[in-house]
Structures are given as C-alpha cells and as structure tokens.
Amino acid sequence: xxxxxxxxxxxxxxxxxxxxxxxxxxxxxxxxxxxxxxxxxxxxxxxxxxxxxxxxxxxxxxxxxxxxxxxxxxxxxxxxxxxxxxxxxxxxxxxxxxxxxxxxxxxxxxxxxxxxxxxxxxxxxxxxxxxxxxxxxxxxxxxxxxxxxxxxxxxxxxxxxxxxxxxxxxxxxxxxxxxxxxxxxxxxxxxxxxxxxxxxxxxxxxxxxxxxxxxxxxxxxxxxxxxxxxxxxxxxxxxxxxxxxxxxxxxxxxxxxxxxxxxxxxxxxxxxxxxxxxxxxxxxxxxxxxxxxxxxxxxxxxxxxxxxxxxxxxxxxxxxxxxxxxxxxxxxxxxxxxxxxxxxxxxxxxxxxxxxxxxxxxxxxxxxxxxxxxxxxxxxxxxxxxxxxxxxxxxxxxxxxxxxxxxxxxxxxxxxx
Amino acid sequence: xxxxxxxxxxxxxxxxxxxxxxxxxxxxxxxxxxxxxxxxxxxxxxxxxxxxxxxxxxxxxxxxxxxxxxxxxxxxxxxxxxxxxxxxxxxxxxxxxxxxxxxxxxxxxxxxxxxxxxxxxx
Numbered sequence: 001x002x003x004x005x006x007x008x009x010x011x012x013x014x015x016x017x018x019x020x021x022x023x024x025x026x027x028x029x030x031x032x033x034x035x036x037x038x039x040x041x042x043x044x045x046x047x048x049x050x051x052x053x054x055x056x057x058x059x060x061x062x063x064x065x066x067x068x069x070x071x072x073x074x075x076x077x078x079x080x081x082x083x084x085x086x087x088x089x090x091x092x093x094x095x096x097x098x099x100x101x102x103x104x105x106x107x108x109x110x111x112x113x114x115x116x117x118x119x120x121x122x123x124x125x126x127x128x129x130x131x132x133x134x135x136x137x138x139x140x141x142x143x144x145x146x147x148x149x150x151x152x153x154x155x156x157x158x159x160x161x162x163x164x165x166x167x168x169x170x171x172x173x174x175x176x177x178x179x180x181x182x183x184x185x186x187x188x189x190x191x192x193x194x195x196x197x198x199x200x201x202x203x204x205x206x207x208x209x210x211x212x213x214x215x216x217x218x219x220x221x222x223x224x225x226x227x228x229x230x231x232x233x234x235x236x237x238x239x240x241x242x243x244x245x246x247x248x249x250x251x252x253x254x255x256x257x258x259x260x261x262x263x264x265x266x267x268x269x270x271x272x273x274x275x276x277x278x279x280x281x282x283x284x285x286x287x288x289x290x291x292x293x294x295x296x297x298x299x300x301x302x303x304x305x306x307x308x309x310x311x312x313x314x315x316x317x318x319x320x321x322x323x324x325x326x327x328x329x330x331x332x333x334x335x336x337x338x339x340x341x342x343x344x345x346x347x348x349x350x351x352x353x354x355x356x357x358x359x360x361x362x363x364x365x366x367x368x369x370x371x372x373x374x375x376x377x378x379x380x381x382x383x384x385x386x387x388x389x390x391x392x393x394x395x396x397x398x399x400x401x402x403x404x405x406x407x408x409x410x411x412x413x414x415x416x417x
Numbered sequence: 418x419x420x421x422x423x424x425x426x427x428x429x430x431x432x433x434x435x436x437x438x439x440x441x442x443x444x445x446x447x448x449x450x451x452x453x454x455x456x457x458x459x460x461x462x463x464x465x466x467x468x469x470x471x472x473x474x475x476x477x478x479x480x481x482x483x484x485x486x487x488x489x490x491x492x493x494x495x496x497x498x499x500x501x502x503x504x505x506x507x508x509x510x511x512x513x514x515x516x517x518x519x520x521x522x523x524x525x526x527x528x529x530x531x532x533x534x535x536x537x538x539x
Contacts, residue, residue: 029489079418086429093436099528105440106521108433114519128426135419166492 005065009053009073012064016049017042023170036091043084044162047155048174050078051181056189056231058289067248067289068412078151082127085158089120119161126154140269142245145190152182192233192246195284196222200237201259203277207332207339209266210308211275212252214259215283221258222287224251226315227294230287232262234274237281243270246286250311250386252340253318260285261315263339265308292386292412299382300325302373304395306387307332307339312412313386314340321351327373330358331366331387365390368398375402385411456532460504463534467502469494474505475534482531504534 020041026034053064053074061067089108096103110121130151133144159175162168188194198215206212215232224230229250234242247270253261266272293316301324303313310330316322328348332338341358348356359371372378372395383404385395392411399409458473458480466473472484483501490497500508509518518526 027488033489075418079421082422083425086425090429090432090436096525097436097439100524101436101439103521103524103528105436106519106524108436109521117519117521131422135422166496169493 005063008064009069012052013046013049013073013077016052017045020045020170020174030095032091032095032097036088036095039084039091040088043081043088044158044174046077046081046084047158048178048181050074050081051152051155051178051185053077055181055185056286056289057194058287061289062291066291079131082131085124085127089124114164116161116164119157119164123154123158123161126150126157130154142243142270145245149186152178156182189231189246189286192284192286195231195233195246195286196220198260198283198285200234200277200279200281200283202279205275206263207265208336209272209275210263210337210339211277212261212263212339213274213277214253214255214261215285217258221260222285224254224260224288225294226251226254226319227292227312228288228290229312230260230262230285230289232286233284234277235282235284237278240276240278240281242277242281242283243273245270246284247271248289250308251288251315252311253315263308263311263314267308290412292410293384296324296384297382298324299380301327302378302381302383303328304372304383304385304387305330306391307337309385309387309391309412310340310344311386313384314344317344317347317351317354322353324353326354328354328356329371330356331361331371331391332358333363334360365394368394369401372398372402378402378404381408383409385409457535458532459535463504464502469498469501472498472501473531474500474503474509476504476506476509476526478506478534479530480532480534481526481529483529486525486529 021038024037024041026037029037053070055070056067061070064070093104093108096107110118130148133139133147133150136144139147155178156175159171159178162171163175197218199218200213201216202214204212222230227250229248231246232249233244233246234240235244236242249262249264251260252263255261264271264274266275292312301322303326305313305328313328328344330338330341330344332341335341338358338360344356344358348354357371359366378399381404383395383399385392387395396406396409396411400406458475460475463473463475463480466482466484469487470484472487473480473482475481487494487497
C-alpha cells in the first residue's frame with residue numbers, strides 16, 4: 001500500500017481529535033477539569049471520524065486504503081471515542097471531589113439537572129446500548145443494522161448537549177458534518193441512491209449452498225476489475241422476493257457489455273434466500289471496491305482460496321492467462337462444496353504458468369503446514385489469501401513462520417458488521 | 418474489543434456508584450463556616466467589579482466573586498460578561514430557554530460567595 005494511503009486514516013483520526021481539543025484547550029484550570037474537557041472534545045472528534053469511516057464510496061475507500069480497512073478503523077475509533085466519553089463526566093466530577101463530595105456527585109448525577117446534562121447522559125447511554133448490540137452477533141443483520149443506527153443518534157444528542165451548554169461556536173459545524181455523514185450513508189448507501197440498476201440474467205448452482213448470478217446493466221454499467229467486490233441488493237422478480245439489503249459480493253467474472261457475475265454463498269438469512277433467485281429479479285449494485293489483486297508485482301505468486309474465497313482468483317483467471325508463475329491452492333470442505341472446480345482444472349490445463357492444487361479439507365481445520373509449500377520454494381513469492389477469517393489468520397501465521405515478510409502477504413476477508 | 422467494552426463500562430458504573438456513595442456517607446464538613454463573618458456589599462460596591470478579570474455578581478441576595486470561575490463557564494463569554502458588576506438573579510434563573518441553573522450550579526456558586534447584597538434603600 002502506498003505510504004500516503006497507509007497514513008491517510010491515522011492522519012484523519014489525529015486531525016479530527018486534535019482540532020476540537022486545540023480549540024477548547026483549557027488554560028489555568030485544575031488537572032481533573034482540564035482532562036474532563038480534553039477527553040470530551042477528543043471523544044467528540046473521534047466520533048466524527050468514525051462516522052466518516054462508515055461511508056461506502058469507492059473513491060473515498062480508494063484514498064483511505066480500502067473499505068475493509070475503513071471498517072476496521074471505524075470500529076476501533078468508535079471504541080476509543082466511547083472510552084474517552086465515559087471518562088469525560090468522571091473527570092469533571094473528580095474535580096470537585098477533594099473539596100466537596102456532594103458537589104462531585106451533583107456534577108455527575110442526572111437527577112435535578114436540566115436538558116444539557118440529560119442529553120449528555122442520553123448520548124452516553126445510547127452509545128453504551130448501541131455498542132452492546134454491536135457485539136451481539138446473534139441478532140439478525142437487518143435488525144442489527146437499524147439498532148446500530150442508534151449510535152448515530154447518540155452522536156447527535158452528544159453534540160446537542162454541547163449546544164445547550166452554550167458552546168455552539170465550534171459545535172454547529174461538527175453537528176452539520178455529523179448529520180451530513182449520517183444522511184449521506186442512509187440516503188446514498190442504505191437506500192441505494194448511489195447504486196446502479198441491474199437485472200438478473202442467469203443463475204446457476206455451482207456448489208452446495210452456492211450460486212453464480214449473472215447481472216445485466218439497465219443503465220450505465222459501473223467500472224469493475226477482476227478481484228474487486230461490490231455491494232449488491234436483490235429485490236423482486238416474477239416469484240422471488242429479495243431482502244433488499246446491500247451485501248458485499250466478490251465479482252467472479254467481468255463480461256462484455258457491462259455484464260458481471262457474482263458468487264453468492266448461503267452464509268446468513270439473506271444469502272440463503274438468494275439461493276432461490278431467478279432471472280428477471282431487479283438488483284442494485286454499488287461499487288466497485290477493493291484492490292486485492294490489483295497491484296501484483298512481477299514475481300512468482302502463491303494464491304490460497306478457502307471456499308467462496310475462490311471468486312476473486314476465478315475472475316482474474318477468466319480474464320486471461322496469468323503472467324507470472326502461480327500456484328493456486330484451493331481448499332474446500334468436500335467435493336460438493338468445490339465450486340468452479342472443473343472450470344479451474346480446465347483453466348490450469350491451458351495455462352502453463354498456473355498450477356492448481358485442490359484439496360478437500362473435511363470438516364476440521366486443515367493442517368496448513370503440510371499443505372503450504374516449504375520455505376525455500378516460497379522465497380521471493382507474493383502471497384494472496386482469501387477465505388474465512390480463521391483460515392486467513394492461520395495462513396498468515398504459517399507464512400510468517402516460513403519467513404515471508406508481512407508486506408508480501410495480501411489478504412481479504414469480509415467482516416462488515 | 419468486546420472485552421474492552423465490558424471492562425470500561427463496568428468500571429464506569431462502579432465509579433459512578435462510588436461518587437454517589439461518597440456524597441451519601443461523607444457530606445461536606447462544616448457549612449456554617451460560610452455564614453460566619455458575613456460582609457454586606459452595596460450595588461455601588463458591586464459595580465466597581467464589572468470586568469472580566471474582576472467580576473462580581475449579585476444572585477438571589479448574595480454577592481459572588483466569579484473572576485476565577487469565568488474561564489470555566491461553559492457558555493460563550495459574551496453571554497456572561499455583561500452581568501459582571503450587576504444584579505444577575507434574573508439571568509441566572511433564565512439560562513437555556515428560561516430555565517434556572519441546576520442545583521449543581523447552585524452548589525458550585527457557593528464556592529465563590531463573598532457576602533450578601535445590601536437591600537435597596539426605600
């Protein structure tokens with residue numbers, strides 16, 4: 001990753017935090033009160049940065065090092081903001097504690113206070129509840145997503161708490177930006193205004209619980225390269241009723257006339273429903289995102305795919321023969337799960353630089369050390385990994401143990417919650 | 418990250434409970450000190466302290482020297498400064514859409530009390 005792209009999110013986060021803190025930097029106040037003020041403003045800046053990092057715009061994602069990276073930072077920045085904002089009222093109360101313990105409690109207590117403090121408390125409690133929900137993965141995605149929006153409301157209430165305290169000079173622009181980011185996300189992305197209309201042209205089952213869907217554009221097609229992914233929502237067809245939610249799917253083929261294909265595996269309620277999709281279903285596609293296989297240097301390569309993780313490699317192979325010596329290690333549970341295997345075997349037979357190693361690993365976690373080439377034969381290789389997070393983590397460790405530097409290990413896994 | 422959330426949230430509520438318990442079992446030491454040797458100031462005395470660096474206000478019959486507190490006041494200075502050197506009860510009672518300041522503010526104000534305001538001569 002280019003240094004500027006690598007540093008873009010850290011720089012953005014520091015700026016969002018430092019700006020308000022610099023403006024409000026207390027002079028001549030006690031340590032506890034100063035800390036209370038500083039952590040409050042720092043948390044406020046971090047929440048704003050966290051809102052920006054949840055936007056799904058392909059150009060923004062490109063500048064910030066990818067959507068997946070933005071999401072990781074979105075989680076950590078949001079969490080850091082929460083911890084700082086918890087400390088904010090505690091420090092303010094601590095300021096009064098040595099002289100007057102009643103005053104310390106009254107600083108903190110929501111009882112007997114007015115709207116400025118109530119809104120502060122409401123914001124903090126919404127953050128608390130919203131984060132509790134965020135960590136609860138058993139909630140269905142649709143419900144989870146709307147509960148997660150509660151965190152956006154917490155930001156707005158927190159800023160109104162400042163306005164009611166009479167601190168409106170820097171808060172109105174921050175409030176405006178926060179409302180803009182939230183509105184942008186909901187209107188352009190959740191309601192699909194940024195997405196383009198497509199229709200399902202063909203569907204074919206490629207493995208157990210997995211279909212490949214071919215989409216034809218109804219307007220201008222979006223630009224997409226093999227290895228990228230897009231956010232796709234499926235709606236209604238002759239008899240099919242889609243869930244209408246945007247989910248990330250990797251492109252499995254880029255055809256002529258803007259036709260694109262996606263591999264969809266039944267991993268949740270919505271993707272299970274999609275298994276029975278039919279031609280004629282309306283879809284909206286937003287993208288494209290990702291640069292997983294975009295900047296490959298001219299050196300031998302090791303590709304490792306786990307299950308549905310085969311799709312980015314497949315789309316690249318379908319686009320033409322590889323130009324470097326490439327080993328593709330394809331792991332799947334059983335023969336019935338081996339999507340696209342005959343096609344991959346045919347591609348490997350016709351491509352002298354591509355060698356395919358297909359392995360049915362069974363229900364248990366495969367022994368990666370026996371499957372991967374040994375350290376000498378991996379020297380000077382670039383490694384590309386795509387599959388379930390557990391498998392990718394195991395592969396990264398096994399490759400590091402073989403002396404491969406992290407900068408030569410590229411991976412992609414989808415964790416959008 | 419889940420562990421961080423759980424531990425910080427738990428710690429937060431424990432500290433909130435500690436502040437509450439502290440206020441219950443250890444009330445402020447001796448409040449009678451504040452009323453001892455009380456000085457009386459007239460409105461003329463008050464008007465001599467009408468700058469940001471030297472700001473007295475009369476609120477609900479008491480006189481407060483708020484010079485040290487002004488930098489800490491959360492609202493914009495132009496909202497508060499015009500009341501330096503004046504009887505400011507009305508302003509104190511009608512902040513934020515006409516509502517009075519909170520009991521917390523009342524408690525805070527006590528720290529800056531320097532005496533009482535002499536009643537207007539008939």
